[in-house]
Every structure is written in structure tokens, then in C-alpha cells.
Amino acid sequence: MFKKIALTACVLASAASAETLADQAKAMGLAPIPKSTTELYKLIDNPKNPMNAQKVELGKQLFFDPRLSKSEIISCNTCHNLATGGVDGVPAAIGHNWAHNPHHLNSPSVYNAVFAEKQFWDGRSPDLEDQAQGPMQAAPEMAAKPEHVAAVVNSIPDYVAAFRHAYNDQKMVPTFKDIADVIASFERTLVTPSRFDEYLRGCDKALSKEEKAGLQTFIDKGCASCHTGVAVGGGMQPFPLMGKFKYMGVGDFKGDANGMVKVPTLRNVEETAPYFHNGTVWSLKEAIKIMGETQLGVKLTDAETESIETFLKALTGEKPVVEYPVLPARTAKTPLPDSGK
Structure with a gap:
């Protein structure tokens, strides 16, 4: 199920300075993606939806499969493109009938989403299984009713047989929830270990001198107070906190009922522009400076900004090999596409 990835062959660090910096990072809550498949499964599996x-x-x-959408031309991969960092690369998500997200919300990356504490920018979903149900139904996204999604799957014998095999139930009739659950099972495997993970596990040479300096700046300036955990993000925080976000007027999103906004993962961040919930910033350097002003109340120098950026690029990870699937053919019972409103 997982590709065996060898990122860096190295001897564990022995230099005190390297150990001290790695210890600082771990003390701030930063944690590596487990190298052991067994340990990784423990972290990404959902007991309520056991993976196989x-x-x-x-x-x-x-x-x-785009046939899960009302128009039958939009798939999950449309907005969470696995070839482009797990995002669509546009400021606001575009869905059914070319509708832009009404709140001007940017599509978060699906890579490493399993490590986040909450899903969606307002944190309304507790896990990927619940999250997967949302876009299929949302009018400006895939715009399909649960009945449509279930009807598509149940009209295709190969899909029904695959569900019965996966659940070891030869009488199973897949429901909308079952469909979301297996999509979530796949998404749980989309993890991208990087050289940073090797470094936290004690491999001193996994990061360059400049990348370590960037990590030190990242810690010293307070970035790791919010961007922490295995996801290097994924929790909920007030935004903006210390200063004004100059692009706050783009879209009407203000966070959850308490003004809390999901902290995006910084893994693969160099691949996921544009940045922020409303996709208003294309430059990673600008995004770093804005975060310093709005969240930390500091004005980062150009040198500090470049140092942090150097570290962040070390979070670009090895993508799992995903072979584009050949989908089973529709049948006479498969619902027809509907491009109407």
C-alpha cells in the first residue's frame, strides 16, 4: 500500500549542536512522520473506518472519478490535484458550472491532511471521512446529492463488487457514507516524508547548514508555536492575531464562531501557492513576512525571511506513487450528467 522510501542514508547525529536544535524542534511539538510502516499505520488509521x-x-x-459530481466532469482530484502539490493552484476553488467558492476560499492540500486535527478552514469536520462528504454535496463544488453519488456507484457492477470485497460483505449495497469512507482511506495514505523527518530522527546531514539555520529562525521567531505537530500545522488559531491582514477584505470568511482558522500544513508549502485561506498571496517570501506581522507581531528582515523560506523548502517531501486508475465503464443505469444549476 505504501512505497518504500529511502530519503537519506546516514548515521545518527552525534554533534551536540545538532542534537540541541532537533531537541528544540521536538520540544516545540514538531514531530516526524514515522519511518516504520507499522507506526505510520497507528498514526493514520481510523478505528471507525479501518484501512485495508x-x-x-x-x-x-x-x-x-468525475462521475460522482452532478456534471460528471469534476472529481476530488480536480481541486486536490496530486500532480500539483495536492491543490488546484488558483486563488479560489472552482466547481460546478465554473462557480468560484462563494467565500473566496482556497483549496487546501490533500497531502498530509491526515495529520491535521481538524478539516476545512473553519475546522468543522473532525476527520477525513466526514470531510469527504462535503465537497461532493456542496453546490459550488461537485454539486451532487448523496442519492446521485450512491446511484452512480451502484449502477456499476465493478464498483459494487469492489465494495463487497473490501468490506467482506457479499450483500453490501454501498451508501454515500461508504463511498466517502473509502475515499478517505485513500487520502490517509497521501503522506510525504521529507529530509526534515530524517533530521528529527537524528540524521544530522539530512539538512544543510542553511536549512538548520532556517529552522532555528523558525523556532526563535515563534513560527513553531502554531505550525507544529507532524503536520507542521493543522490546529486552530485566531487569524489575524497581532496585526491586520491586508487581504482580509477578499472574501467574507472570518473563521469559525470564535474567529479561529485552521493552520495550514507547511509540508510541501513551496508547491501549494497561492497562500492563505483566500489565496491572495503567490510569493512564499511575502507570505512569511505577512505571518510575522499578523500572527507574531514582528517585522521580519529580508535575511530572516529568506532563512525561514530555506527551511520551509526542506519540508517538500517524497510523494507516494499514484498510478492514474482506469475506471470501470458506466452502464445503462448510470445517472446522466447534469450541467444545470
Whole structure:
């Protein structure tokens, strides 16, 4: 189910300075993606939706299947493109009938989403299973009713057989929830270990001197107070906190009922522009400076900004190999596409 990845062959660090910096990072809550497949499974599996290879493969097919949308031209991969950092690369998500997200919200990356504490910018979903149900139904996204999604899947014998095999239930009739669950099972495997993970595990040479300096700046300036954990983000924080966000007027999103906004993962951040909830910033350097002003109340120098950026690029990870699936053919019972409102 997972590709074996060898990022860096190295001897564990022995230099006190390297150990001290790694210890500082871990003390701030930063944690590596487990190298052991067994340990990784413990971290990414959902006891309420236990993973298996069959669910993951079926979820991959459905992740790429546009027939789950009302128009039958939009798939999960449309907004969470696995070839482009798990995002669509536009400021606001575009969905059914070319509708822009009404709140001007940017599509977060699906890579490493499993490590986040909450899903969606307002944190309204507790896990990927619940989150997967949202975009399929949302009018400006895939715009499909649960009945449509279930009807598509149940009209295709190969899908029904795959569900029955995955759940070991030869009488199973897949429901909308079952479909979201297997999509989530696939998404749970989209983790991207990087050289930073090797460094936290004690491999001193996994990061360059400049990247370590950037990590030190990242810690010293307070970035790790919010961007922490395995996701290097994924929690909920007030935004803006210390200063005005100059692009706050783009879109009407103000966070949850308490003004809290999900902290995006910084893994693969160099691949996920544009930045912020409303996709208003294309430059990573500008995003770093804005975060210093709005969240930390500090004006970062150009040198500090470049140092942090150098570290952040070390969070670009190895992507799992995902072979584009050949989908089973529709049948006479498969609902027809509807491009209407």
C-alpha cells in the first residue's frame, strides 16, 4: 500500500549542536512522520473506518472519478490535484458550472491532511471521512446529492463488487457514507516524508547548514508555536492575531464562531501557492513576512525571511506513487450528467 522510501542514508547525529536544535524542534511539538510502516499505520488509521488495501485502491478510483459530481466532469482530484502539490493552484476553488467558492476560499492540500486535527478552514469536520462528504454535496463544488453519488456507484457492477470485497460483505449495497469512507482511506495514505523527518530522527546531514539555520529562525521567531505537530500545522488559531491582514477584505470568511482558522500544513508549502485561506498571496517570501506581522507581531528582515523560506523548502517531501486508475465503464443505469444549476 505504501512505497518504500529511502530519503537519506546516514548515521545518527552525534554533534551536540545538532542534537540541541532537533531537541528544540521536538520540544516545540514538531514531530516526524514515522519511518516504520507499522507506526505510520497507528498514526493514520481510523478505528471507525479501518484501512485495508482494497479500501485504499477503491478509494483511489473514486477520488479520480468525475462521475460522482452532478456534471460528471469534476472529481476530488480536480481541486486536490496530486500532480500539483495536492491543490488546484488558483486563488479560489472552482466547481460546478465554473462557480468560484462563494467565500473566496482556497483549496487546501490533500497531502498530509491526515495529520491535521481538524478539516476545512473553519475546522468543522473532525476527520477525513466526514470531510469527504462535503465537497461532493456542496453546490459550488461537485454539486451532487448523496442519492446521485450512491446511484452512480451502484449502477456499476465493478464498483459494487469492489465494495463487497473490501468490506467482506457479499450483500453490501454501498451508501454515500461508504463511498466517502473509502475515499478517505485513500487520502490517509497521501503522506510525504521529507529530509526534515530524517533530521528529527537524528540524521544530522539530512539538512544543510542553511536549512538548520532556517529552522532555528523558525523556532526563535515563534513560527513553531502554531505550525507544529507532524503536520507542521493543522490546529486552530485566531487569524489575524497581532496585526491586520491586508487581504482580509477578499472574501467574507472570518473563521469559525470564535474567529479561529485552521493552520495550514507547511509540508510541501513551496508547491501549494497561492497562500492563505483566500489565496491572495503567490510569493512564499511575502507570505512569511505577512505571518510575522499578523500572527507574531514582528517585522521580519529580508535575511530572516529568506532563512525561514530555506527551511520551509526542506519540508517538500517524497510523494507516494499514484498510478492514474482506469475506471470501470458506466452502464445503462448510470445517472446522466447534469450541467444545470
